[in-house]
Amino acid sequence: MSLYQHARDExxxxxxxxxxxxxxxxxxxxxxxxxxxxxVGDQATVDGxxxxxxxxDDAEVRGAAVDALDELGQAALEQLLEELTGTSGSEAEWVxxxxxxxxLKADRPELRMAAANALGGLDDATxxxxxxxxxxxxxxxxxxxxxxxxxxxxxQRSVPALxxxxxxxxxxVRRAAANALGNVGTDQALSPLLDxxxxxxxxxxxxxxxxxxxxxxxxxxxxxxxxxxxESAVVRNAAVYSVIELLSNVPTEQxxxxxxxxxxxxxxxxxxxxxxxxxxxxxxxxxxxxxxxAAWILGRVAEPESALAVEALADALADxxxxxxxxxxxxxxxxxxxxxxDRLLDRIGTEHPEDARAKAVFVxxxxxxxxTLNRLEGLTDDESSAVRQRVFSAVSKLRAGGP
Numbered sequence: 001m002s003l004y005q006h007a008r009d010e011x012x013x014x015x016x017x018x019x020x021x022x023x024x025x026x027x028x029x030x031x032x033x034x035x036x037x038x039x040v041g042d043q044a045t046v047d048g049x050x051x052x053x054x055x056x057d058d059a060e061v062r063g064a065a066v067d068a069l070d071e072l073g074q075a076a077l078e079q080l081l082e083e084l085t086g087t088s089g090s091e092a093e094w095v096x097x098x099x100x101x102x103x104l105k106a107d108r109p110e111l112r113m114a115a116a117n118a119l120g121g122l123d124d125a126t127x128x129x130x131x132x133x134x135x136x137x138x139x140x141x142x143x144x145x146x147x148x149x150x151x152x153x154x155x156q157r158s159v160p161a162l163x164x165x166x167x168x169x170x171x172x173v174r175r176a177a178a179n180a181l182g183n184v185g186t187d188q189a190l191s192p193l194l195d196x197x198x199x200x201x202x203x204x205x206x207x208x209x210x211x212x213x214x215x216x217x218x219x220x221x222x223x224x225x226x227x228x229x230x231e232s233a234v235v236r237n238a239a240v241y242s243v244i245e246l247l248s249n250v251p252t253e254q255x256x257x258x259x260x261x262x263x264x265x266x267x268x269x270x271x272x273x274x275x276x277x278x279x280x281x282x283x284x285x286x287x288x289x290x291x292x293x294a295a296w297i298l299g300r301v302a303e304p305e306s307a308l309a310v311e312a313l314a315d316a317l318a319d320x321x322x323x324x325x326x327x328x329x330x331x332x333x334x335x336x337x338x339x340x341x342d343r344l345l346d347r348i349g350t351e352h353p354e355d356a357r358a359k360a361v362f363v364x365x366x367x368x369x370x371x372t373l374n375r376l377e378g379l380t381d382d383e384s385s386a387v388r389q390r391v392f393s394a395v396s397k398l399r400a401g402g403p
Contacts, residue, residue: 007033016048024058031061035068040076049076050083053110062110063141070117077118084111101130109139116142120149128153135161140170147173151180159184163192175203182211190215197223197230205235213242221246221258225265233273240266240277244297248289259297266301275302279312282328288321295324299331305339314343318356329359336367345375350383358386365394373398 003026006014015037018030031052038045049072052065069076081103100122103115116134119127131153134146147165150158158180165177178196181189196208209227212220224246227239243262266274278301281294295316302309313335316328332340344360352360361379364372376398379391 003029003033007037010037012038012042012045016045019048019052024056024061027052027056027058027061028064031064031068035064035071038068038072040072046072046076046079050080053080053114054083059109059141063113066110066113066117067145070114070121074118074121077114077121080114081111081118084108084114098126101127104130104134109137109142112137112139112142113145116145116149120145120152125153125155128155128157132158132161135165140168140173143168143173144170144176147176147180151176151183154183154185156184156186156188159186159189162189166192166196171201171203174201175207178204178207178211182207182214185211185214187216190220194220194223197227202232202235205230205232206238209235209238209242211242213245215246216249218246218258221261225261228265228274229268236273237277240274241281244278244281244290244293247293248287263297263300266297275306275309278302279308282312282316282324288324291316291319291321292324292327295327295331299327299334302335304335304337306335307339310335310339310343314340314347314360317347317359318353325355325359329363332363333366341368341372345372348375348379348387354384354386357384358390361387361390361394365390365397368394368398 003015003018006018012034015030015034019027019034021027021030031049034045034049038049040046046069049065049068053062053069056062056065066080069080084106100115100118104112104119106112106115112134116131119131128150131146131149135143135150135158137143137146143165147162150162162177162180162184165173166181168174168177178193181193190212193208193211196204197212199205199208205227209224209230212224221243224239224243228236228243230236230239243266247258247262275298278294278298282291282298285291285294295313298309298313304310310332313328313332317325317332319325319328332344341364344364347360348357348364350357361376364376368376373395376391376395379387380395382388382391
């Protein structure tokens with residue numbers, strides 16, 4: 001049975017046994033799984049990871065065991081620190097940032113790794129300067145964890161040192177530094193990520209594309225628009241989310257030009273890559289401005305036969321936000337076609353909200369055919385005055401042969 005299956009079954013005993021495997025790759029993976037499914041109250045698991053962290057002959061296994069103890073919680077990490085320093089529990093006051101910072105100077109790299117992890121888990125920013133220093137550690141495993149810890153604080157003071165780590169020899173450190181800068185999220189922190197959109201490493205491009213939506217200025221719009229043509233679908237997907245987020249923050253006087261540029265790029269990108277994230281933003285987003293932008297753009301970049309886009313826009317006719325609902329109606333009108341007509345005919349029944357029915361009738365009056373005319377003629381005595389008003393207007397247009 002595979003380690004993955006043991007982890008799914010939470011078979012901790014089997015995973016502990018794997019820590020003694022002849023294969024370093026198996027031992028490393030076992031340590032990682034124990035961090036996910038183990039329990040700090042299970043001393044046998046903690047002891048097994050302590051042995052791996054302090055005595056395994058493979059550096060990657062020791063590193064995985066350090067991280068696993070960190071995952072298990074502060075108490076397990078304290079035991080590791082005690083083990084590595086030779087102090088007793090009563091003597092080791094590792095719960096303070098000062099003590100962890102001192103451990104960042106230790107000779108053992110595993111101790112420095114554990115200290116970086118521990119500082120990142122403390123709600124105490126006094127350890128940040130020490131973590132920034134650790135970004136220059138000679139051991140890439142320590143630099144990696146220092147980057148991750150700096151990211152948890154999301155403090156502007158770490159930006160210069162994190163930016164330097166974007167050129168680190170270890171690709172894992174470069175990715176961790178990029179993630180940390182994205183977590184900081186200020187314009188100064190995000191600016192170095194612009195160049196990463198052209199990096200050869202797909203992961204770096206994805207991280208950059210996903211983070212740049214936090215910017216408070218329109219500078220990333222053009223680079224992100226270019227990223228919509230990236231060879232990687234995950235990069236394109238991340239760019240779509242960020243573009244929508246940025247559109248919500250672009251100054252009004254620049255919004256029209258930016259929208260036109262974005263729509264042009266979105267239309268030239270792969271349809272599924274663009275439509276799926278836009279639909280997710282529209283249906284699950286929490287910010288009204290982003291959802292409005294998604295509704296507006298869908299009408300300009302989706303294909304008329306895209307059932308996914310049409311369904312989401314039709315549902316949005318009943319949105320609590322009036323502007324989102326109006327943009328959805330406008331987009332449905334722009335798309336037109338039989339798919340839109342069918343979906344809207346399904347939404348003119350009395351089981352749907354009055355405003356949504358009225359908007360559906362309005363759009364049908366612009367795009368409908370004979371079937372729509374027949375259905376709407378049956379609504380001329382609808383109990384809703386708003387719906388009746390829309391019905392009379394739509395029927396008149398359809399009888400006349402068009403809007």
